[in-house]
Amino acid sequence: MAELKAKTPYETVTGGASGPERMEVTPFVAVEVDPGxxxxxxxxxxxxxxxxxxxxxxxxxxxxxxxxxxxxxxxxxxxxxxxxxxxxxxxxxxxxxxxxxxxxQSDAWSVVELSGPGVDEVLARLVPVDLRGHVFKRGHTARTLVGHMSASVTRTGADSFRIMVFRSMVKTLFRELHHAMIGVSARREAAGAG
Amino acid sequence: MRITCPICGERDIREFTYQGAAVALDRPDPEAGDEAWDHYVHLRENPAGRTRDLWYHSGGCSAWVVVTRDTVTHEVFDTELAEEAKA
CATH class of the missing domain: 3.30.70 (Alpha-Beta Plaits)
Structure with a gap:
């Protein structure tokens, strides 16, 4: 009998990689998580x-x-x-x-944890909801958009969010996050150097 | 423009999909006659001012919302769930 192996949404969509996708742009990290x-x-x-x-x-x-x-x-x-x-x-x-x-719904959604100091600045570039800490507190959630994708965004800590999108869109989610992460990171570096 | 979803709160217009005038809430009786049905199916007001239409919170909680707004100033006067709205 064929041996069946569970794959994360990112693995399935990209056909490559092994294990959950992890993307780091200092000081931010986006990582695929298995929520059960x-x-x-x-x-x-x-x-x-x-x-x-x-x-x-x-x-x-x-x-x-x-x-x-x-x-x-x-x-x-x-x-x-x-x-x-x-x-x-x-x-x-x-x-x-x-x-x-x-x-x-286990196989219908991909779940990504996004974290890093002041990470709400990254999501501010993608999500049309005010996610700043004094408004959107730990345990608050929103059904909203990330870029053009329908998503669920939840604050899990002072500097971390859980983002859920349809499984098939996880590659797009990582690409959008990457774009926003390097943008915010570069701005901070420029501000620090200046 | 920002629309207050009765469930989610005030949200950006990007999250909403426009459906059209809220006439769907006032469907005529099947025996109401050709004129009433012609009006219901084909004829729409095109006001410069106050209008009442249906929006779908597609990028949010998936509720149908009746929005009363001004087409000239874009001011939103009132929003309510379509389920609870009266024609």
């Missing part, structure tokens, strides 16, 4: 509260409000659009299916 299972939870009409209770019992966090994320490192619920949340990490508990349409 991704499952969309779309509550049936009037079932949002019941779903939130079931989610809390099964995975330890309630349903997130719009533009927010709930949960801990091991299991997170990310607001993912109108009447939809994305369960990140564990496989979904069977009890959730009573209140929501539960759909596996």
């Amino acid at each position: 299972a991704l499952t969309s939870l779309a509550p049936y009409k009037g079932q949002a509260k019941a779903l939130s209770t079931a989610l809390e019992a099964a995975h330890g966090m309630g349903l997130p409000k719009p533009n927010r994320m709930t949960g801990k490192q091991s299991a997170q619920a990310l607001w993912f659009g109108r009447d939809m949340a994305l369960l990140i990490g564990p496989a979904p508990d069977a009890s959730l299916a009573a209140h929501a349409a539960v759909t596996d």
Whole structure:
């Protein structure tokens, strides 16, 4: 029997490389991460509260409000659009299916962690939402655009973001990020030298 | 122009897709007659001023939004979810 090997979205799209893609432009780093299972939870009409209770019992966090994320490192619920949340990490508990349409999205999205001091300056070149730290805090999320791509952007720390785009677009995402990263990096160098 | 999505908050116009006048919320009765249907399907106002139209938050939360705005000044007066909007 053929031996099947899991590949990251970037590996699949580019047909090359091995292991998760990592791109560094000092002082910024973009790296592909494996978030575990991704499952969309779309509550049936009037079932949002019941779903939130079931989610809390099964995975330890309630349903997130719009533009927010709930949960801990091991299991997170990310607001993912109108009447939809994305369960990140564990496989979904069977009890959730009573209140929501539960759909596996694991292979549909690529997840990239972008970090570095003042990294919001990089995203400011690509995303039409104010992502500065005093406005867009840790645990805040937005469904928005990165360049021309539909994306989910979440702040995971003082100098780090999680960016999700459709799996097929991960190469474009890295290219766009690279362009923005070298731009900001060069400006800082020029300011430092001057 | 910036549009306030009832779910996401104020967002850049790049995130939205324009659909057209909000007449779709006022669909005539199937038996309303040719004139009413002709008007519904083909005839549109083209106001210089206040207008009410449907926008899709395609680059955001995927909600349909009814936007009341001014075509001359680009001022946005009001936004509401299409689901909750009255024709």
